Amino acid sequence: xxxxxxxxxxxxxxxxxxxxxxxxxxxxxxxxxxxxxxxxxxxxxxxxxxxxxxxxxxxxxxxxxxxxxxxxxxxxxxxxxxxxxxxxxxxxxxxxxxxxxxxxxxxxxxxxxxxxxxxxxxxxxxxxxxxxxxxxxxxxxxxxxxxxxxxxxxxxxxxxxxxxxxxxxxxxxxxxxxxxxxxxxxxxxxxxxxxxxxxxxxxxxxxxxxxxxxxxxxxxxxxxxxxxxxxxxxxxxxxxxxxxxxxxxxxxxxxxxxxxxxxxxxxxxxxxxxxxxxxxxxxxxxxxxxxxxxxxxxxxxxxxxxxxxxxxxxxxxxxxxxxxxxxxxxxxxxxxxxxxxxxxxxxxxxxxxxxxxxxxxxxxxxxxxxxxxxxxxxxxxxxxxxxxxxxxxxxxxxxxxxxxxxxxxxxxxxxxxxxxxxxxxxxxxxxxxxxxxxxxxxxxxxxxxxxxxxxxxxxxxxxxxxxxxxxxxxxxxxxxxxxxxxxxxxxxxxxxxxxxxxxxxxxxxxxxxxxxxxxxxxxxxxxxxxxxxxxxxxxxxxxxxxxxxxxxxxxxxxxxxxxxxxxxxxxxxxxxxxxxxxxxxxxxxxxxxxxxxxxxxxxxxxxxxxxxxxxxxxxxxxxxxxxxxxxxxxxxxx
RNA sequence: GCCGAUGUAGCUCAGCCGGUAGAGCAACUGAUUCGUAAUCAGUAGGUCAGGAGUUCGAAUCUCCUCAUCGGCUCCA
Numbered sequence: 001x002x003x004x005x006x007x008x009x010x011x012x013x014x015x016x017x018x019x020x021x022x023x024x025x026x027x028x029x030x031x032x033x034x035x036x037x038x039x040x041x042x043x044x045x046x047x048x049x050x051x052x053x054x055x056x057x058x059x060x061x062x063x064x065x066x067x068x069x070x071x072x073x074x075x076x077x078x079x080x081x082x083x084x085x086x087x088x089x090x091x092x093x094x095x096x097x098x099x100x101x102x103x104x105x106x107x108x109x110x111x112x113x114x115x116x117x118x119x120x121x122x123x124x125x126x127x128x129x130x131x132x133x134x135x136x137x138x139x140x141x142x143x144x145x146x147x148x149x150x151x152x153x154x155x156x157x158x159x160x161x162x163x164x165x166x167x168x169x170x171x172x173x174x175x176x177x178x179x180x181x182x183x184x185x186x187x188x189x190x191x192x193x194x195x196x197x198x199x200x201x202x203x204x205x206x207x208x209x210x211x212x213x214x215x216x217x218x219x220x221x222x223x224x225x226x227x228x229x230x231x232x233x234x235x236x237x238x239x240x241x242x243x244x245x246x247x248x249x250x251x252x253x254x255x256x257x258x259x260x261x262x263x264x265x266x267x268x269x270x271x272x273x274x275x276x277x278x279x280x281x282x283x284x285x286x287x288x289x290x291x292x293x294x295x296x297x298x299x300x301x302x303x304x305x306x307x308x309x310x311x312x313x314x315x316x317x318x319x320x321x322x323x324x325x326x327x328x329x330x331x332x333x334x335x336x337x338x339x340x341x342x343x344x345x346x347x348x349x350x351x352x353x354x355x356x357x358x359x360x361x362x363x364x365x366x367x368x369x370x371x372x373x374x375x376x377x378x379x380x381x382x383x384x385x386x387x388x389x390x391x392x393x394x395x396x397x398x399x400x401x402x403x404x405x406x407x408x409x410x411x412x413x414x415x416x417x418x419x420x421x422x423x424x425x426x427x428x429x430x431x432x433x434x435x436x437x438x439x440x441x442x443x444x445x446x447x448x449x450x451x452x453x454x455x456x457x458x459x460x461x462x463x464x465x466x467x468x469x470x471x472x473x474x475x476x477x478x479x480x481x482x483x484x485x486x487x488x489x490x491x492x493x494x495x496x497x498x499x500x501x502x503x504x505x506x507x508x509x510x511x512x513x514x515x516x517x518x519x520x521x522x523x524x525x526x527x528x529x530x531x532x533x534x535x536x537x538x539x540x541x542x543x544x545x546x547x548x549x550x551x552x553x554x555x556x557x558x559x560x561x562x563x564x565x566x567x568x569x570x571x572x573x574x575x576x577x578x579x580x581x582x583x584x585x586x587x588x589x590x591x592x593x594x595x596x597x598x599x600x601x602x603x604x605x606x607x608x609x610x611x612x613x614x615x616x617x618x619x620x621x622x623x624x625x626x627x628x629x630x631x632x633x634x635x636x637x638x
Numbered sequence: 639g640c641c642g643a644u645g646u647a648g649c650u651c652a653g654c655c656g657g658u659a660g661a662g663c664a665a666c667u668g669a670u671u672c673g674u675a676a677u678c679a680g681u682a683g684g685u686c687a688g689g690a691g692u693u694c695g696a697a698u699c700u701c702c703u704c705a706u707c708g709g710c711u712c713c714a
Contacts (some may be wrong), residue, residue: 001656041659075691113640113642114642115643116643117646127656171696190655201642201707201708202641202642202708202709203641203643203708204642204708204709204710205709205710206641206709206710206711206713207640207641207710210710210711211711212639212640212710212711212712216640216641216710217641217710218641218642219641219709219710221708221709225704237679247707251648251649252649258706260687260706264705265703282704286714319712319713331702356649364707364714366713366714368712368713369640369707369712370639370641371639371640371709371710371711371712372643372711372712372713374707375707378713378714379714383714384714386714391663420691456714476711480714481713481714482714483714484714515714517714518714519714520714521714522714523714547674549671549672549673549674550671550672550673551671552671575669577670577672578672578677579670579671579672579673579676579677580674581672581673581674581675581677582675582677583675584673584674584675584677585674586675586677587674587675588674588675590677595674597673597674599673600673601673609673609674611674615674615675619673
């Protein structure tokens with residue numbers, strides 16, 4: 001937590017971590033017996049003890065002062081919600097109710113279902129509790145006594161939580177507000193009256209303890225902020241995000257469709273979507289060739305025996321499609337690795353040949369559960385920018401570093417920030433401990449050598465090896481998993497891949513699986529939402545629309561359009577008999593970067609007048625000058 | 639797959655207690671030839687997701703199936 005300097009009431013300056021409360025600050029400088037209701041003067045402003053220091057040195061209500069404060073506030077609201085629910089629906093059992101990134105939730109076991117009308121009633125009851133300003137009282141109890149307490153009240157979920165605590169825990173804390181008691185570690189706000197802005201959002205099913213074998217509980221989501229203004233800002237931001245939804249923009253910009261006649265999770269790309277996709281794929285091929293990859297291509301279906309040998313049949317069968325050809329079982333590929341290994345195996349390899357980098361825009365099919373499908377972001381057929389690198393253990397570090405450099409370049413070009421995670425061995429996995437150790441170290445060392453910050457995600461690796469995940473952050477700060485590097489020592493073993501070393505002996509290569517953008521479909525979905533459909537010029541399927549003012553300008557308009565297309569500018573013409581304002585409006589809604597208005601002036605001077613998407617007019621330009629402008633920007637990924 | 643909600647014209651949505659379908663935009667036709675976010679008029683468009691049932695009669699009530707949306711679990 002960042003330290004900030006503040007001025008104390010006595011005029012002295014001192015440093016405290018952001019989020020520290022006024023009470024803590026005063027107590028640390030000797031004040032005693034401060035009650036929450038006491039007020040003090042900071043920077044000339046009279047504030048109560050529940051205020052705290054923000055990162056920029058301001059004194060605000062503690063909830064707004066820091067992330068921690070906001071979490072405490074939201075967690076307290078979730079207790080108030082649980083109280084309201086149990087008031088209104090006797091017999092409902094409570095499970096857990098934490099604060100989360102955007103608000104809070106509480107899970108309930110209720111034999112009926114909560115409706116939208118119920119949410120409104122719960123909100124009303126919560127407002128009553130808030131207006132009573134009941135204080136949150138902390139109380140500690142021996143664990144056994146707490147178990148008895150909750151068992152007597154039939155709160156079986158709380159009992160289970162208490163029973164599963166580590167053995168050494170002998171005391172637990174309870175919080176009570178207005179007669180409602182909950183098992184809770186705390187902390188909480190002093191009293192319910194501090195709650196000023198909250199809203200219940202929706203109800204959803206959720207498994208008890210996140211396990212699909214357990215009972216399905218009902219989860220009520222809500223959010224809360226220190227002020228009404230912040231809550232309103234949040235709600236408008238949610239509305240804005242909806243306008244960027246790639247499924248909505250996909251239709252509005254005529255990019256793609258998911259059609260239930262075709263089948264769930266299967267995407268049809270329309271001309272503009274397919275063009276956007278082609279632009280990305282062309283970029284991929286060029287970048288891979290530049291970096292020493294070979295472009296390869298495998299078949300869509302491979303015999304069942306290969307999948308048994310690779311381990312996919314044992315570990316991935318429920319996600320695969322199978323078909324029978326001439327009484328033989330074939331698996332439709334869910335991954336691209338096998339063909340790449342067979343290319344490697346097609347001849348004897350020397351250490352001088354390594355590393356070998358096989359790249360494929362590989363289309364795969366995965367039988368995803370219907371409930372997880374989500375537009376372009378989660379489909380049943382998708383195309384990965386997949387590569388498999390076969391190298392010696394000594395080359396591993398340099399190869400991994402080169403890939404992280406590739407990801408970094410890609411993220412810069414597509415204008416994303418990103419975070420890095422290292423995922424280690426999961427419970428369901430294959431391979432020896434030594435191999436896992438070696439592979440995990442190789443990944444970790446490469447990150448350290450590049451000086452990259454990363455977090456460890458224990459137990460989240462693939463079944464055949466550990467991985468580095470890159471989570472990109474879009475314009476709305478949402479995170480998406482796209483690039484990943486996976487270290488695999490198992491498949492080279494299973495397929496008996498070897499190379500002849502300098503010593504004349506046969507050795508086992510290591511294999512890296514990696515994707516840069518991940519799946520083209522998912523990446524496009526993220527791109528659409530990131531840019532809100534207003535793609536940079538180099539990615540725009542239509543870079544310029546030529547618009548005529550009247551019919552007599554059509555011949556010159558067609559001439560301009562032809563010149564643009566011949567020069568490689570992606571252009572369209574709007575020569576309809578409509579008013580210019582109407583055409584501009586459509587061009588704006590289609591988010592076309594340039595609109596070229598053709599009227600008498602342009603015909604006469606043989607120029608174009610480009611209007612940018614942001615409304616700015618560039619004035620008259622000769623056609624070759626405009627072409628140069630577009631092509632230069634395109635080359636610079638602008 | 640699980641919990642809940644939803645499915646009416648290309649899109650956004652009306653359609654009450656069951657009496658046989660409507661608007662705006664888009665499309666099409668005509669008029670208009672116009673300079674930077676919507677010109678006017680007219681026309682056409684629907685097995686009310688699909689199937690079964692209740693009823694004299696179903697978009698509306700019941701059941702089943704499919705799909706979508708919000709979550710959970712899983713994941714590129």
